[in-house]
Amino acid sequence: DLVMTQSPRSLPVTPGEPASISCRSSQSLLHTNGYHYLDWYLQKAGQSPQLLIFLAINRASGVPDRFSASGSGTNFTLTIRRVEAEDVGVYYCMQALQTPLTFGGGTKVEIK
Amino acid sequence: EAQLVESGGTLVNPGRSLRLSCSGSGFTFGENAMSWIRQAPGKGLEWVGVIRSLDYGGTTEYAASVKGRFTISRDDSKSMAYLEMNNLKTEDTAVYYCSRHRDGHDYWGQGTLVTVSS
Numbered sequence: 001d002l003v004m005t006q007s008p009r010s011l012p013v014t015p016g017e018p019a020s021i022s023c024r025s026s027q028s029l030l031h032t033n034g035y036h037y038l039d040w041y042l043q044k045a046g047q048s049p050q051l052l053i054f055l056a057i058n059r060a061s062g063v064p065d066r067f068s069a070s071g072s073g074t075n076f077t078l079t080i081r082r083v084e085a086e087d088v089g090v091y092y093c094m095q096a097l098q099t100p101l102t103f104g105g106g107t108k109v110e111i112k
Numbered sequence: 113e114a115q116l117v118e119s120g121g122t123l124v125n126p127g128r129s130l131r132l133s134c135s136g137s138g139f140t141f142g143e144n145a146m147s148w149i150r151q152a153p154g155k156g157l158e159w160v161g162v163i164r165s166l167d168y169g170g171t172t173e174y175a176a177s178v179k180g181r182f183t184i185s186r187d188d189s190k191s192m193a194y195l196e197m198n199n200l201k202t203e204d205t206a207v208y209y210c211s212r213h214r215d216g217h218d219y220w221g222q223g224t225l226v227t228v229s230s
Contacts, residue, residue, distance in 0.1 A: 001176075039216040041157075048209055048223055049149075049157060054216030061218075092157055096216070099173040101147075101159040 002026050002095050006104035012112045013083045021107045023076045023093035029056070030073060037097035040069055040078045043106075044089040052091075053078065085111060114138040114219045116210050121224030128200055132224055134193040134210030142166060142188035145213040148195045150206035151223075158206075162213060163193060178204075200228045 003026040013019045029036045036056035041049040051060040053069040056076060066081040080087055088111055093104040120132040134146065145168070148160040161174040163184040172184050183196040193210055205228050211217040 041217070043157075048220040049217070050220070051216040051218045054218075058215070060216060090156075094157070094159075094217075096213075099162070100175045101162075103157045103159065106156045 001100055002029075002098060002102050004093055004095055004102050004104035006091075006093055006107050009105065009107060011107055011109045013080075013087075013109055014112050015085055016082050019080045019083050019087075019109065021078045021091050021093075021109075023071075023078070023104050025074045025076075025095055027097075028073045029076075029095050029097045031097060036072060036076070037095060038071070038076050039094045039096060041092045041094065042087075042089050043092065047089075049092065083109075083111075114212065116212065116219055116221035118208060118210050118221040118224040121208060121226045123227045123229065124200055125230050126200060126202055126228055129196070129198045130200060130226060132195040132197070132208055132210075132226070134195075134221060136191045136193070136212070139212070139219075141186075141191035146184075146186060146193040147211045147213045147217060148182075148184060148193075149209045149211055149217070149220075150204075151209070152203075152206045155206075160195070160208070197226070200226075202228050204228050 005024045007022045029038045038056045040053035043049040069078050090106045115137045117135045145164045147162045163172045181199050186193045207223040209223045210221050212219040
């Protein structure tokens, strides 16, 4: 199974400052079609997860443009350009290249 | 607006069976793969399995932890997906979400809690 490793596990942030989360996979997530099958999700307290990014770099519908993502192969990054209070929660990366789909352990983002 | 609603979660004894349902609306249900994803109390997300659309054969895949015990099915005429869970174990205790898998898991239900305990 593909293993997904996120860092850091906890990320205290200051509103208005940038924040980045790293996700590493045990194998390349590059499909033969040229896309990287890596998604990012945010789960706010008491809520269902919500999709932020799909295919490594594409913002989902309705996601603010302060969220961006990059990466290739086995290394991926989610960046929040200027953190807002509503961005707190647990962020997960997930590989969708092969079954079983696997999630990273999560990164808890909280306000300092 | 697409919407998913799970139901069927409850307290059940170890070794028993339970069926969860997922009702979809606001989109063409039959054109989409549907996943089940769970979250044990205080833990992260775990993919349980997927059922592809009939255009892709309606095939299913499962996590190793549930394979042989859980079965995913769908009834596109009712816009429903199901998760049949047999021989439940205490470690199956979790909130179970259904999700549309299109470009990412773009729609999620609110989740339904399954507690396996004697």
